[in-house]
Amino acid sequence: MKLVLIPDKFKGSLSAESVCDAIAGGVRQSCPAAIFKRFAASDGGDGFLSAVRATREVATRTVATSDPLGREITAEYLYDGKSGEAFVEMALASGMVLLAESERDPLATSTRGTGRLIRAALDQGARTIYVGLGGSATTDAGMGIASEFGYEFRDSSGELLEPVGKNLERVARIIAPEQVLPEGSAVVAINDVSNPLWGEQGAAHVYAPQKGATPEAVARLDRGLRHLDRRVADELGISAGEEAGAGAAGGTAFGLQVFLGARFMGGTDFVFRLNGIRDYLKGETVDYLVTGEGRIDSQSLQGKLIQGVTDLGRRHGIPVIAVCGSCTADREALARAGLTAVIEAADPARSLEWNMANAYDLVQEAMAGYFRENPPSGS
Known part of the structure; x- marks a missing residue:
């Protein structure tokens, strides 16, 4: 199984690189043979x-x-x-x-x-x-x-x-x-x-x-x-x-x-030009695109990174998964936009401060849980 990782940072808690580390660590717990390709991302703001x-x-x-x-x-x-x-x-x-x-x-x-x-x-x-x-x-x-x-x-x-x-x-x-x-x-x-x-x-x-x-x-x-x-x-x-x-x-x-x-x-679009992800996807077989940000809300589909990644998934026929701390956006709208799954990592029983301090472990656990419950065929 090959996954392309292109998440944004989790503002105030994890850099995009740390989010990639947590995603990869979690997926490997359920799919030890998984292969990852990372791409740097930003929507023009912080990072x-x-x-x-x-x-x-x-x-x-x-x-x-x-x-x-x-x-x-x-x-x-x-x-x-x-x-x-x-x-x-x-x-x-x-x-x-x-x-x-x-x-x-x-x-x-x-x-x-x-x-x-x-x-x-x-x-x-x-x-x-x-x-x-x-x-x-x-x-x-x-x-x-x-x-x-x-x-x-x-x-x-x-x-x-x-x-x-x-x-x-x-x-x-x-x-x-x-x-x-x-x-x-x-x-x-x-x-x-x-x-x-x-x-x-x-x-x-x-x-x-x-x-x-x-x-x-x-x-x-x-x-x-x-x-x-x-x-x-x-x-x-x-x-x-x-x-x-x-x-x-x-x-x-x-x-x-x-x-x-x-x-x-x-x-x-600018960062996709820089990092070459479009050219990469033309010549590679990829099972999942994995993106995400700290909070997915109604603005996440207004020209931001997640929308850019779902557009890539649609163009290349690749399922797109998004991981986040919390999600306040309409799930049906996210599905229509091209997201196969939205994985919320935060523990709703804990405070925001606790969730931000433990974001790495939470993302890792959430990704491990998702692929444990949804194993890819042939894994």
Whole structure:
């Protein structure tokens, strides 16, 4: 029996590599002769650089930058000198992981730190910058990044505004620099969400609450995002707020597009290109594709890794199994999407903290149990 493993991380408890180890260990308890092939994966969010490192020879560059609240930190990006490509993970400079829970407030946070990483890569000589979006603590529509490239955002009295969420609705004038990017360079925004910038499915309503926004703050941020979209259309001649994906990472995708001229690319598709899984499946006989993430919910089938893997399974006629800590998504919808089985590893009688601390053993036990109860033919 041959299994291809391509899970995401279990956020806060297991890296994707550790999830692979746990899956393999569990399957071998029931099917000792099982063979495994692993592929690095990311949907463009947390773990983006790890997925790139696993598939490319790249140099790691460390840069002095700032966190979402403007405090000085260091963060890294990856650089491929042969191709002139650089890879930036937004979460390393503008991510929620950099803030204590009590500090999370998308009205006060900025993407400036990510802008510094992109600028550093360009200064290094990179000509194409791939920016992995996700895990952000921000809802500033990329104003912070734009500020690092010379854009000025001013209010009705001409005062220069700090590029944070609370000032979105105060922008009266946008002053663009003469040149944004060096000639011949480009930015690509990597993400796997389809949300627009504003509205009920936009960046504020869908994602800001998990970043610490109160209902009042969500309403204020949504007004601000709508307002900025109008100002960009009036002053820069670009109307992009309603485009699918513009709302990614608190509107950072929108900002990268309208201020830096970025194009969008799906994160899962990008990583599949890097890791070569499509070519591998064309020439190999595989019994199962095994994927997963910490929690499978309604968003797991909205362009994310699991949907990408189910698409691969459907194309190649391979059953797809997903392992997770917990599943809140509709099981029938998951089956229609192409999942043969969803294996929940968490112990519902235990606390979240206990389950996260014991995630490795739980995943291993769950996989062993599944294949013990569902032995493959000929095993």
